[in-house]
Amino acid sequence: MRVSSLYVHIPFCASKCYYCDFNSYVSTSDVMERYLDGLDRELEAVAAEYAHDPLKTVFFGGGTPTMFDSRQTERMMKMLHRHFRMSDGVEISVEANPGTVDLEKLHVLKEHGANRLSFGVQSFENDLLVKLGRLHDRDAVYQSWELARKAGFESINLDLMFGLPGQTLEALERTLRALIELGPEHVSSYSLKVEEGTPFYTWHNRGQLILPPEEEETQMYQMVIDGFQRAGYEMYEISNFAKPGHRSRHNQVYWRNEPYMAVGSGAHGYVDGVRYINQKNVPEYIETTVQGQRPVVEQEVIEVRMQQEDTMILGLRLMEGVSFARFAKQHGVEMLDVFGDTITRFEKLGLLAVDETGVRLTHQGVFLANEVYAAFLE
Structure with a gap:
């Protein structure tokens, strides 16, 4: 993308x-x-x-x-x-x-x-x-x-x-x-x-x-x-x-875990599957950038599994949740093949709702959202 x-x-x-x-x-x-x-x-x-x-x-x-x-x-x-x-x-x-x-x-x-x-x-x-x-x-x-x-x-x-x-x-x-x-x-x-x-x-x-x-x-x-x-x-x-x-x-x-560029001191960007962080210190940021250099101090290639986890954790913040179609388009695999057990467990607990389009938090799940998010990191 x-x-x-x-x-x-x-x-x-x-x-x-x-x-x-x-x-x-x-x-x-x-x-x-x-x-x-x-x-x-x-x-x-x-x-x-x-x-x-x-x-x-x-x-x-x-x-x-x-x-x-x-x-x-x-x-x-x-x-x-x-x-x-x-x-x-x-x-x-x-x-x-x-x-x-x-x-x-x-x-x-x-x-x-x-x-x-x-x-x-x-x-x-x-x-x-x-x-x-x-x-x-x-x-x-x-x-x-x-x-x-x-x-x-x-x-x-x-x-x-x-x-x-x-x-x-x-x-x-x-x-x-x-x-x-x-x-x-x-x-x-x-x-x-x-x-x-x-x-x-x-x-x-x-x-x-x-x-x-x-x-x-x-x-x-x-x-x-x-x-x-x-x-x-x-x-x-x-x-x-x-x-x-x-x-x-x-x-x-x-x-939706989509890419974005970021500039400025301490800014975080995410492009081409790589997350980067800029220099936080303002004088050092200025010194680096005015010389024409990028002020990136940290880069991390986000592995496939972590990208999938991020899509679920971030996407479940939305009331529409994460659709099966969007997950498959972003990651090339079916959501239930990756997270089926976790989704089923929290559906039984009444914290996730699942239908033919995707997965979303229930009203009760909204109040226990951090518990649900953590489960996708297991």
């Missing part, structure tokens, strides 16, 4: 949130300029190295891509178009944090083809935002939302977190009401994961981070599912909800 998707990592943030283990840094405008110098050279190298079709999806993630000023934003978008052709109807998504956009910057993005924004809202409760180390407040969400609509963006995702320290079911319900009232075309909703190397991890180990009990977190997840489905959103993936026609096409590339 020829690659037609690109991920671009922009690692800069105004500050580091307490729960965040992503590759992100607080930096200066001068470093950002030099980063763009390196990114330009890497885009050129990646475009030349991989046989690719005109891009169908592009995703600028971070960090916070909207940390760039308007001129830097224009430069970023122009270099994308200089090195890659876009297909008709390409989806170009840009992550943003509330408070980091203005009308000029949004117009620049729109004029250069960006047609989908993703705001890291997380909560509408100001006290919870402070606990997360977020710099924005509820008012900043509304202001950024209004600017995005004014700039002409008709496809906006809002990120929502639950299972937060001090969060109650009532607080989550208020956030759900506020978010649904805004009416974004897409919502990504995740439970908090305490990751090693973050302040939350340290505080949790010291007993200083009090999280909702597991039973309450499960109730929160059910509340999220029910709330968005009642409001007309389709739950098309285990953590994602969309209005008709607004599924994230780029993320579906990941969930």
Whole structure:
């Protein structure tokens, strides 16, 4: 399968949130300029190295891509178009944090083809935002939302977190009401994961981070599912909800275990059965790329069995599951010949549903998904 998707990592943030283990840094405008110098050279190298079709999806993630000023934003978008052709109807998504956009910057993005924004809202409760180390407040969400609509963006995702320290079911319900009232075309909703190397991890180990009990977190997840489905959103993936026609096409590339190119510090790509990882350290990334070298520090050829496992584990995140036809087309073998025993076991447990088209999680399976995924690694 020829690659037609690109991920671009922009690692800069105004500050580091307490729960965040992503590759992100607080930096200066001068470093950002030099980063763009390196990114330009890497885009050129990646475009030349991989046989690719005109891009169908592009995703600028971070960090916070909207940390760039308007001129830097224009430069970023122009270099994308200089090195890659876009297909008709390409989806170009840009992550943003509330408070980091203005009308000029949004117009620049729109004029250069960006047609989908993703705001890291997380909560509408100001006290919870402070606990997360977020710099924005509820008012900043509304202001950024209004600017995005004014700039002409008709496809906006809002990120929502639950299972937060001090969060109650009532607080989550208020956030759900506020978010649904805004009416974004897409919502990504995740439970908090305490990751090693973050302040939350340290505080949790010291007993200083009090999280909702597991039973309450499960109730929160059910509340999220029910709330968005009642409001007309389709739950098309285990953590994602969309209005008709607004599924994230780029993320579906990941969930269908399809190839994608990736550029930027710490970016992960997957092309021709090889997974690669870029240099995370920003100064080293810049030094390598401005010299015209690719900043890849790790490569792994993904063996056939692991590719098959990835197709199942990633694909079962989708509510449509994994079809027998798609599995056979990707891997040249029948799914049941490879994973028949595992599928039968979890079908009997009521966690997987099987019909003539394929395999998917049941409602009960959605809540025990990690247990199901792990079984495909046995």
